Amino acid sequence: MAEYYTIDKALEYGIKFAEKKGAEQVEGFSSNSREINLSVEKKLPKLTAGISSGVSFRVACKGNQGFGFTKTLTKERIESTITVAISNAISKGKDPDFKSLPMPSKKPVNKVPYDKKLEDITSDVMAEDQTIMMETINDDKHLKFLQSQLFLGISDDRLINSNGIDISGKSGGYGGFAAAISLKGLVPNYAFEIMGGNSTENFDVNDLTKEAIFEARRASAPKTMNYEKEVPLILEPIASVGLMGGLFSLLVNQLSGQNVASGTTPYSDQVGNQVSVEELTLIDNGIVPDKISSSTYDGEGLPREKTVLIDKGILQTYLLDSYYGNKLGLESNGKSTRSGMMGFGDPIKSAPSIGATTVEILGGDSTKEEMIAETREGFMVRSLMGLHMSDRSSGRFSVTGFGWYIKNGEVKYPVQGLSISGMLPELIKNIDMISKEPKSMMLANCPYIRFASVPVTAKKFDMKTRFGLIMLKVITALTGKHPMF
Amino acid sequence: MDESLYEKIFEMASKENATYVDIRDEDSLYTSIEVIDGKVQTSSAGSEAGIGIRLLIDGVLGFAYGSKEHYKDVFQMALSAQKTSKKLSEDKVELAPVDVVKDKVVIKQKKPAQDVSFEEKMKLVLETDKHLRDEENKIKSTRLFYTDVLRRQTLATSEGTLIYEERPYTNFYMLPTAREGTDTNQGMGRAGHVGGFELFDYVDVVKRAEETKIRTIKGLEAKPIKPGKYPVVLDGSLNFLFAHEAAGHSTEADFIRTAGVLRGKLNKRLSPNFVNLIDDGSLEYIPGYKSRTFGFMKYDDEGVAVERTEIIKDGILKTYLTDRSNASHFNLKPTGNCRAEYYSSFPIVRMRNTYLEASKDQDLSEDEILALVKNGALLKRGGGGQVDPIRGTFNFGVSEVYEIKNGEIGEMRRATTLSGNTLETLGKLLGISNTMADPSANTGFCGKDGQRAPTGTGGGWCALKVMTIGG
Numbered sequence: 001m002a003e004y005y006t007i008d009k010a011l012e013y014g015i016k017f018a019e020k021k022g023a024e025q026v027e028g029f030s031s032n033s034r035e036i037n038l039s040v041e042k043k044l045p046k047l048t049a050g051i052s053s054g055v056s057f058r059v060a061c062k063g064n065q066g067f068g069f070t071k072t073l074t075k076e077r078i079e080s081t082i083t084v085a086i087s088n089a090i091s092k093g094k095d096p097d098f099k100s101l102p103m104p105s106k107k108p109v110n111k112v113p114y115d116k117k118l119e120d121i122t123s124d125v126m127a128e129d130q131t132i133m134m135e136t137i138n139d140d141k142h143l144k145f146l147q148s149q150l151f152l153g154i155s156d157d158r159l160i161n162s163n164g165i166d167i168s169g170k171s172g173g174y175g176g177f178a179a180a181i182s183l184k185g186l187v188p189n190y191a192f193e194i195m196g197g198n199s200t201e202n203f204d205v206n207d208l209t210k211e212a213i214f215e216a217r218r219a220s221a222p223k224t225m226n227y228e229k230e231v232p233l234i235l236e237p238i239a240s241v242g243l244m245g246g247l248f249s250l251l252v253n254q255l256s257g258q259n260v261a262s263g264t265t266p267y268s269d270q271v272g273n274q275v276s277v278e279e280l281t282l283i284d285n286g287i288v289p290d291k292i293s294s295s296t297y298d299g300e301g302l303p304r305e306k307t308v309l310i311d312k313g314i315l316q317t318y319l320l321d322s323y324y325g326n327k328l329g330l331e332s333n334g335k336s337t338r339s340g341m342m343g344f345g346d347p348i349k350s351a352p353s354i355g356a357t358t359v360e361i362l363g364g365d366s367t368k369e370e371m372i373a374e375t376r377e378g379f380m381v382r383s384l385m386g387l388h389m390s391d392r393s394s395g396r397f398s399v400t401g402f403g404w405y406i407k408n409g410e411v412k413y414p415v416q417g418l419s420i421s422g423m424l425p426e427l428i429k430n431i432d433m434i435s436k437e438p439k440s441m442m443l444a445n446c447p448y449i450r451f452a453s454v455p456v457t458a459k460k461f462d463m464k465t466r467f468g469l470i471m472l473k474v475i476t477a478l479t480g481k482h483p484m485f
Numbered sequence: 486m487d488e489s490l491y492e493k494i495f496e497m498a499s500k501e502n503a504t505y506v507d508i509r510d511e512d513s514l515y516t517s518i519e520v521i522d523g524k525v526q527t528s529s530a531g532s533e534a535g536i537g538i539r540l541l542i543d544g545v546l547g548f549a550y551g552s553k554e555h556y557k558d559v560f561q562m563a564l565s566a567q568k569t570s571k572k573l574s575e576d577k578v579e580l581a582p583v584d585v586v587k588d589k590v591v592i593k594q595k596k597p598a599q600d601v602s603f604e605e606k607m608k609l610v611l612e613t614d615k616h617l618r619d620e621e622n623k624i625k626s627t628r629l630f631y632t633d634v635l636r637r638q639t640l641a642t643s644e645g646t647l648i649y650e651e652r653p654y655t656n657f658y659m660l661p662t663a664r665e666g667t668d669t670n671q672g673m674g675r676a677g678h679v680g681g682f683e684l685f686d687y688v689d690v691v692k693r694a695e696e697t698k699i700r701t702i703k704g705l706e707a708k709p710i711k712p713g714k715y716p717v718v719l720d721g722s723l724n725f726l727f728a729h730e731a732a733g734h735s736t737e738a739d740f741i742r743t744a745g746v747l748r749g750k751l752n753k754r755l756s757p758n759f760v761n762l763i764d765d766g767s768l769e770y771i772p773g774y775k776s777r778t779f780g781f782m783k784y785d786d787e788g789v790a791v792e793r794t795e796i797i798k799d800g801i802l803k804t805y806l807t808d809r810s811n812a813s814h815f816n817l818k819p820t821g822n823c824r825a826e827y828y829s830s831f832p833i834v835r836m837r838n839t840y841l842e843a844s845k846d847q848d849l850s851e852d853e854i855l856a857l858v859k860n861g862a863l864l865k866r867g868g869g870g871q872v873d874p875i876r877g878t879f880n881f882g883v884s885e886v887y888e889i890k891n892g893e894i895g896e897m898r899r900a901t902t903l904s905g906n907t908l909e910t911l912g913k914l915l916g917i918s919n920t921m922a923d924p925s926a927n928t929g930f931c932g933k934d935g936q937r938a939p940t941g942t943g944g945g946w947c948a949l950k951v952m953t954i955g956g
Contacts, residue, residue: 004554038569041743043576047566048831050550051558056531069531071552072512081531084603088528091604095524123569130573146875147743181744181875188744190875224906228713262522262626264662266669349515351527386902389869389882393626393662393669398712398902398955400880417878419904421712421955425667457712459953465909483749
């Protein structure tokens, strides 16, 4: 068996080897992470526990960069990884936009604390939390437990570069989601809630379960309807910037320095211009103390920052790392992440790239109740499906949503299968109400937002399908068991 | 392959009274190149290695992963995972019996991508980039992704199965963006297969880039279609997406075991009698094309030989897609659909090559399919999708839209989305052509439980009575 290096030795050896092989600058990143992921699907638990260790290297050579990674910490594999990274950097030729790997920053460092108590969370502790979720939901006479998941991640990372950056530290988080299903109505309907934070104090499984129950109750017995109109649309916070994506996640993506530099966004050259209604202030905040997406440093070792992207409707800046900051004649604002698409989200496999942290939208001056009361006819939407298929260059989207029909200022009933489409840059000029209190979510702080007019299409189940579903209800009544659950 | 290590793990498991153990031992290689606006922006090369151990004791599974040199710790984590799961389990896991297999499968690369120099790969991407640009400078930005992966995995089970597999993937995306004033349109072209760099001998990527460019510019100039309900014709690429999103996911047995719109519908009619829903991992080639389908494999990640699974046969739901646990639960045959993205991923039920096919003698030509829709929309080229198997709602992206007026193909419209409900839409099929599409242009990465799985493949054109088109 080949000799395996410890992770520290692998990192240090790799940096020395890269310098010896001719790299003008080197950045080494090591990560040793532990995860426990416990889910229960109806009655079946699934627990994944694991440890992932690896190193990656970014090298600068002849005016360009190369990147390589390995999870096999042997001398041979580290050397071949670096050799290929250097060779790739040279083959690419000089990149006029690349000046240097980052230098140590003089900006203030906002330390995001690490909660050592996360290390006391065992899979048995998580099983107890799972039991609370399952039992509490099943105790509700209107609902059944559908599924839940708890996730714990602790990572011990180090980043060194040859310009003098040397940072290390632990980070982690604990969170989960719970889903409950209601068998009322023609089609069973479920709802879920997600919560989590970077310390044990920021996540309470009882709060999560309570919210999931609340959401599932109000989502029960949804209808389908024939509809084709342009009407006011209220976005619930989770539909704006939820973990599964949201409409404003698309906007944040359009403000990435990479998209701005390549002109694949309507917001290139728009800094200083009014891009939305005055009521909208959008922030990317990498240093919110309780968020899982916060950290002291970014993916290339620069301090994380709070960055106001849109202030009272006026575009202020973009999400920037050191490369795109330089390319656009600006300074990095600490938005480098190691979870990019090219590494499929794995911090070891991902070369540093621009990514959002905690998205914050400031509250307005309405209440949610006022927003509903002032809607003569429209919808309030909680989940949107298909946002990843949007045209990111234009902000054109067309999604399928679940929400509630509002008539004469009152929420009438839940509706599934809503088709909602539009152009995001136009839509943010069409916001007419924002609720006062932003809701604190796992990756965002966001209020309710109402758009004055959005095209909504929906289709009612045909007679045959409705008849089939009615028959299922009859079977359920006779057998006491719903065939779909 | 490290048989002595696997034996040690089996021995440790035996002492804990495990009734089944499987080990996935992986050491895979990755290369990726991203070109933005004619410049190599990111390049990455690396290796991913480790083991995943899954144990079954007292009808409860435990799973853990880590590095191979720490296999004892990984085993202890799997054991601890099993013990914790047991506290929560109200549903026993049993594994359907399967044949013990000893095999070495090396899916051939005529030009192994790992032997092709970075310079050659870079040259290909940069050359293709030039063909995404137009003389009138309507294409304002381009982005291209090249990736090759050599998945090298050994599966060893305590039942005696021992399979070493090398499965190569080569994949290429091109994304030009056209812009006029503040109006923009992003297009997509793709080429991919299970195999190596010979993909670019089989596929004329210059031509594909040129076509993608033209579509992107035309798409910018096209007007949006009015959102609403339309009779539609789907091309082969959308047949794949429709089969995958609208139907396939809702037949995955792990979803169904929890809840779903197709639960309890085995042997019930879901569609007209000419409709067959196929998921075929054994489909290597499509007649007329040299590249392998993107969902091709020999064995799944439980060592079950993959097969052609007729999920819906003559309109009747005949089976769910299963792994061994869910096959046993539903008393069905294992269909070889258990897949894991990495050694570190819990294996789950996934699709392979999924498409709709007409029953024998009911196969229609593309012209006959078009004739089924007098006024409606012809939709071409899929662009991702999503489904909610419990509610049954789905949607997927469409890159090219044409009006059909009085049976004639009319003006092009802008990219849009299609949506519907599984329960209803499967009954709306009017006809299917069995002339399958180019597999290299019909590659997808399906996301489920945080894992990605390469899937295919393009079927023939089909017509539906009504679907909802977005804006």
